Amino acid sequence: MSEAASNAGDEVSLPTVPYGEDYPEIRRSIQAICKDFPGEYWRDQESRKEHAAEFTAAMTESGYLSALIPEEYGGAGLPLRAGGVIFEEISAAGCSASNIRAQMYMMKMLIKHGTQAQKDKYLPGISSGKLRFQSFGVTEPTTGSDTLNLKTRAVRDGDHYVVNGQKIWTSRALNSDLMTLLVRTTPVNERAQRTDGLSVLLVDIRDSVGKGMTIRPIETMVNHQTNEIFYDNLRVPVENLIGVENKGFRIILDGMNSERILVAHESLGDCRYFIDKAVKYANDRVVFGHPIGKNQGIQFPIARAYAQYKAADLMVRTAAALFDAGLPCGEQANMARLLSSEAAWASGEECMQTHGGYSMAREYDIERKWRGARIQRIAPISTNLILAYIGHNVLGLPKSY
Ligand SMILES: Cc1cc2nc3c(=O)[nH]c(=O)nc-3n(C[C@H](O)[C@H](O)[C@H](O)COP(=O)(O)OP(=O)(O)OC[C@H]3O[C@@H](n4cnc5c(N)ncnc54)[C@H](O)[C@@H]3O)c2cc1C
Known part of the structure; x- marks a missing residue:
């Protein structure tokens, strides 16, 4: 699909969707970096409950983590698709982007909605790797997916907001200097509209821990740094408000589209990892005198997973192209997220089945990647909430909330 698509009778011409391996140099560089971080590295990190500091450093030093930051602030000024390609290649190489991914999508919020003073203060440090901007506090224990009813309260007191409440699943807070917090x-x-009343604060974690912010790590089935965070009269300067007070939900939505598209690229990388591994094993493993891949019970599910991956790939490319063209992309970003996470899950499942008992052995790395692929169907957004978005906002079906 290399042509620019346009709808008959529609004056908006849609952007060209790249087909084939775009950004070949970025792909090759990421593959070269990832070679230094093989399966043993990730298994070792997990057994020690550490969070890939060397991998994060390598990605930061390479400049790829600041790929989306404009050049005037020290970044590469690349489009979202390039960021997605970086994450796809990391996943396809068997590595994990879960401890470094947030910087890219939060950057888009700061660039689009931040004040000039905020950009001047933070972006150069983030580009150079001196400042880690990896944490995003939205979800709360009592409201979960119901973001519009979240309770963490920020009340103005002079030139500060005073924050009280609790968040859960705030990832990477222990490995980050800055976070965005939805309050x-x-x-x-008292809100005028259902989507009003929320605001986005940029919180300096270094100044906050012990002064109104308490972080408690949560252990999960993957090696991912995530936390409960308690806010008890935390003072955040008013100058750290991103965008307009009470209009924070719209800012978060901008961040969510980029998050969905970037994380969808990770799922595509997972598909490639699982399918490559399944195909190699199906060709090599001989049982009953022939390679197991000759059996259609092994071959067809892998072929089906490949077809699912390719279909998801087209939707991910479409969503990224729309986002980069500045066009509405909520429908495509959500569908990209849905299709890619399901394709990754199907690919993981077939990789497991193909490897038989060996899939359970940690040294094969399949179960590690499989656990990671499962989470993509729950976080950053659960499959049902994507289906609800399509049902309500695209198809006009009644809302369940
Ligand atoms: C490892 C991990 C990392 C995370 N990192 C972050 C982070 O950095 N920042 C952050 O803010 N959050 C983070 N999250 C939270 C994540 O975004 C939420 O877990 C997710 O959005 C679902 O919220 P919940 O768990 O409260 O589920 P709930 O909202 O309680 O929902 C439970 C189930 O019910 C379904 N459901 C609820 N309402 C409906 C409905 N109306 N129709 C159909 N189905 C419905 C949901 O889809 C889900 O399957 C993380 C979660 C995990 C597990």
């Missing part, structure tokens, strides 16, 4: 600035019963 309620107008009580639910």
